Amino acid sequence: MVKETSTYSISELAKEFGVTTRTIRHYEELQLLLPERQGQKRIYSLADRIKLKLIVRGKRIGLSLQESGELIHMYEPGRSNVDQLERTVEYIGASRQKLSQQLRDISTMLDELDKAETGCKAELESLRKAANKE
C-alpha cells in the first residue's frame, strides 16, 4: 500500500525519516523547508518531502545543512539568467569533486576494515587452537 495523498503532517514525515518534529521545524527556521499552513498547522507537500529526503541523505554523508540547502536550491526555480546558471554548473562540478573524493576515502576505509577483520579472525583462530590444546 502506497500513500495516495500528496500532503503530510509534520509527525508523519518525522516518523518516516527517523527525526524529531523539532528537527523538521529547525530546518524550516533555516529556510530549508517552507510548508504551507492550514491555520497554525504545517502541511508538507511532496516537494517538501523530497527536500527532507535530500537533507537526511546529505547528513548521512556528512553534509552540513548549509550545503544541503545549496543543493536544494539547485533543483529549484532560480534558473532565471545565464550568470546564475553558470554558477550552478560550477557548483555542480565542485560538488562532484567532493563526492568523488569521498568515494575514494570510503574505498580506502573499506579496504582497511577488510585487513583489520582478517587480522582479528586469524587471531581468534589461533586463540581457539591454543584453548583446545589445554
Added chain:
Amino acid sequence: MVKETSTYSISELAKEFGVTTRTIRHYEELQLLLPERQGQKRIYSLADRIKLKLIVRGKRIGLSLQESGELIHMYEPGRSNVDQLERTVEYIGASRQKLSQQLRDISTMLDELDKAETGCKAELESLRKAANKE
C-alpha cells in the same frame, strides 16, 4: 624527495594535513593522539601521523572524532582476549554497513547532479539561441 626521519613536529603535521596546531592538540585532549615529549615539545611518530591521516580522512566522510577514535582503537593492541576480538569484528561489520550506505547515498547524489547539470546546460543553450535571434 621523501622524508627519511620518522618523527614530526606539530607544525609539520599541521601543514601536511591542512589543519591548525590547535586542532592537533585538540585531538590529543580527546586522546586520539598521544605523542612523545622532548621536554615540553610534542614529538609525533609515524604511527601518530597515520592516525592523524585516518582522522582527517574520517572527517571528509563525516565521521565524528569519536567514531574515528574507535576506528583507531581497532588497529591497536587491544587484541588481548576473545571477547574483545569478537566485539571488534562486530564493530567492523557495522562500520562496513554504514560505509556501504554512504556509497549508495553518494551514487544517488552523483546521479542527481548529472541530471541537474544536463538540465542547466540545456537551459543555457536555449537561452543563448534566444539571444542570437535578437
Added chain:
DNA sequence: ATTGCAGTTTACGTTAACGTAAGTTATATT
C-alpha cells in the same frame, strides 16, 4: 464538560569541534 492528543510558539540549554587571545618558555640567530 473535560480529558487527551497533535500541533504550535518562545526561549534557554547542550554537545562537538575547534577558534582566539594572553601570557610563558626554549632555542636559534643576528
Added chain:
DNA sequence: AATATAACTTACGTTAACGTAAACTGCAAT
C-alpha cells in the same frame, strides 16, 4: 644581550544542530 620563532598552557568564545521545557491552541472522544 636582544630578538625572533616555534613551541607551550590556560581559559574563555563561537558555531552548528538540535534538545528540552513551558505554556498555549484546536479538535475528538469519552
